[in-house]
Amino acid sequence: MTGSVLNYIFAIESLGRSGKEVRSVDVSQKLNVARSSVSKALDKLTDYGYALRDEKGRIKLTSTGERTASEYAIAVGAISKVLAEFFGLKAERAYIEAVSAVGAMSEDTVKKIVSKSIGEGLCR
Structure with missing residues (x-):
């Protein structure tokens, strides 16, 4: 785990708490980072089993991520x-x-x- 990965997990968790769909642009705005950075981080989170991205780009934490x-x-x-x-x-x-x-x-x-x-x- 790194602080950066943890920040992304916390951001997705926080955004998802509202019940709305979480998109990479939402994470980008929350963390004040480029969408390309979010995309790379999401690849890692997916590889680690912490998050999932569907075909429409919606993001959610897995049970492991939660x-x-x-x-x-x-x-x-x-x-x-x-x-x-x-x-x-x-x-x-x-x-x-x-x-x-x-x-x-x-x-x-x-x-x-x-x-x-x-x-x-x-x-x-």
């Missing part, structure tokens, strides 16, 4: 909270840094953070 978004969101929330509360980072900066940090962590470490966060009420 589970990943949920688990990683907990870890990002916990790390964001620590960065903001203990190190004084502004919330937006703490979130950006947390996504990068969590994206660089092993899956095992993320699972430990998620487990500890749920147990100690650090979830977002």
